[in-house]
Amino acid sequence: MEAETLALAQEIDFSLWGLYARATIIVKLVMWMLVIASFWAWSIIIQKIILYRKARADAAAFDRRFWSGEPLDELFDEIGPEPSGRSERIFAAGMMEWRRSHRNDGGLIAGATARIDRSMDVAISKETEELQSGLQILATIGSTTPFIGLFGTVWGIMNAFIEIAEQQNTSLAVVAPGIAEALLATGLGLLAAIPAVIFYNKLSSDSDRIVGSYEAFADEFATILSRQLDS
Template sequence: MEGFTVTASGATMSPIALFMQADIVVKGVMLGLLFASIWTWAIIIGHSFRLTRLAKKSDAFEREFWKAEDIDRLYDGAGREDLPSAKVFSAGVSEWRRSTQGKAVDREGTRARLATAMGAAVAAEADRLSDRLNILATIGSVAPFVGLFGTVWGIMRSFTDIAASQNTSLGVVAPGIAEALFATALGLFAAIPAVIAYNRLSHRVGRFEAKLNRFADGFHATLSRELER
């Protein structure tokens, strides 16, 4: 009989049992935090693979660019690919063609417009690469407070049960406190990976942006030398 009591108590404290015993408010908090955790990991995995893939392809494009002897041929081919470095290259070539199509070429004006066009392309690609990272930041900052709300609600329920039963034994208080602590744990489970991933992925995007800026500066220098001819 004593062994049965221990087993039943352990089953009562399982995550599924805690969820089933919780009231509608705490259940809503738990489901919301569980959804936030799943969303967080989906963004982490998807963004990590995407950045790795784009970095490899952009590296290959830049190697092809520095080996190319005909920029126009590269622009008509690989220059139209949906890659960050190709987008920066395309912005530079498009501005170059517009600025040098007349008989009189304003060298300083062309240099300034090239820098502006490629700088805008770098900023646009950085924004595109950092898409959805704000969701990680939001989950990382909000999830603990949502879990804390579930905690407070569970403790309030425990006090209500005490008042209703007029019994202060641990058996009356424990279920509500367990639900409360479980909600807090879910909040941390969603928040901690989100914060770590946000910092890490933001760092990778920052490095990618710096690399695009270096590529844009190198291309700008090449076009600037072309203007001197």
């Protein structure tokens, strides 16, 4: 009997495709959802890594220009009111408000410092929103896909027990395929969740550091303008 059971078990295809092909329609849908979620997570991860690398490079390049001693008005005239770099856009927001705050006679309108700070804060908020867009999707994928995979596993095991009851046979050849295809759903759920959680934490930390550098630059720039106002 054991030899017959082992022979039947060896004839079963336990490859990933074989497990998928034998799964019920519900488990197949769960697997497809997890595969799509995994690709979605990796697309966000790759996009953010490229975006953050470019943001850091642009910020470093602009910092060198800003602290090179070049007059701020000349620097603003060079980059224009709608520059491509994120640090440049924050600088441009402050400079545009600085210029708007001058009267025709050359004097300054009251409350210029507060308006310049608000203008740069709004610019930072816009950059922050763009930098952090998609991170909540990563968090959602990381927190939900294990449970989606577990649902597929529970459904697959339930059907495996139903098949055992119908055949009234608890041999390995009957039990193993259903359990294996059910556990595949959990494996796919973890495969989607683990990278999503790891990179969500890393990218969130990177985003916070980049935004922190923008806020530090805005404070330094506001201090420079405040000195000019006082003088």
